[in-house]
Amino acid sequence: MESIVSQDRLPIGREHELLISLEAAGLGPEEAQAVIESRNNILATKVVNFIRQHGFEPTTPQRIARHIMGRENFLGVEHAIECFGGVNLTKKQLLKLAEVPYSEATLEQYKDSHVLVAVPPISILDMEKSEGKYPFAWRTDDWYKNQPFAKKRGQVGWHLIRKGLVSDSVGKPWSQQKKLLGENEEIPEARVILYTDIGLQSLAESFFFGELAYCADTASSKNGVFQIFIGYFGLEQLRIDGTKHKEMEWEGVGKLTPSAFIPHRVPGRIGLFSAIKPNQ
Template sequence: MVSRGTDERTLSVHNEHEFLLKMEKAELTSSLAQRVVDSKGNDLAKKVVRLIENGGFEPSTSQKRAREIMGRNMFGVEEAIRHFGVNPGRRELALLAEVPWSEEVITVHKDTHILIAVFSLSVLDVRGIAKKLADPEILFYNQDWYDKQAFAEDRGEIGWQLVRKTPIANSTNKSWNEQQALLKDEETPTARIVVQTVVGHFLATGERLFEKIWVRCSDLDSGGDRVCLGGFDAQGLSVGSYWDGTRCVDFGLSASRKS
């Protein structure tokens, strides 16, 4: 890999000029600019770039603490802005300002769950976003059976979710009712929540969840069969539906922590 030389430029002269004009209109003074120039390790400039990447979003104290605990297993507002292209308004940011679980609960789940800021995006919305990404990996398997399904069009509500990275233990080869009996302080999330988690986490970290297994979600398709997701290999995430009585060694149960 060839590293970028220190003299190599990434901005055109026009870009630089327009950027400086915008910054001056935002009351950037000579003394403030010098503070950026003098900052140790170019720290202030890096913070400005991160702020721009995050659409101007600054995380709350609750979100910062959650990130310290969860590390790469957190897909927060910043990641949703960067990877899903969302543009949250004041109401959405207010709803996400506080992570609803205690630090103790988050710590217990830091290795087994993804803490995700779920936005009002449907399965079809996320698939549409994925198609626009200049990424060599295929994110969704080529299917159209669910294009007109209500579960795939549902945008749901905004909020935090703690979604399990693997199926509930011992949930494979069981019917839906048998799987539900295994839940304690968790519940089965909708397909849109699981899709945002699986696709978002992959875009942010490169880790594929449910690569060789499928998980049931809470939704039903128009025929009354249970929606399931999985097989998230290089051919993309697959979406299917099966009778609740089906027992299969490849079918587990998705789960998210109750708030």
């Protein structure tokens, strides 16, 4: 393990505060000497890495999953804590994330086409509050802010999300799109897709999805029930919108589908997001 060399020395007052905190936590002469004498500064490096991970240490199943998926296709628990400072996971939630609900064989099968994500209980509105940290613009249309799907924080859990859209789903009617899913696939929620996109942007500075695609969520108004779709519209501008259910069957290639909530029309070529179902 390589030692970490700080580029900037701590002010003397801050060093004193750090020492007081460590002593209050039980650091004594023996522990301090062990750190000082540690070969290649290994103990100090471990402490600094632990702090950088916000006190979280991945379990063995998580380490295996990370190794299989690779850095660019894995968003772990520490990412949730670091990316959204307001996310505080309880011991029970961390325990639930300790086990990854996919076999090693499944992860090997989908390691190139999917991304494994530990999603905290966080809503679309929660994520919107952090918009300044990410390279996209939220549309000013706020129709969804009173909709249940935008407020829903959901349960903490792992998700194996397809990178991109279901093959050959773009422009097909809703009933045909759903038939393209395999027995082990499901349609993910909008909050999960959006969280995944934000996470991958922070890793690779590239967009996870670009085309418009349907999620599992629905919204309702006096005009009926609408299926939610999200994607980018124009120059890196996030769009959250919906299509009226009765209009989803005649949506086709080249046709324009009326926006459910925003007063202008959008291309009708909308695809479908998918995810692998976790082990039961």
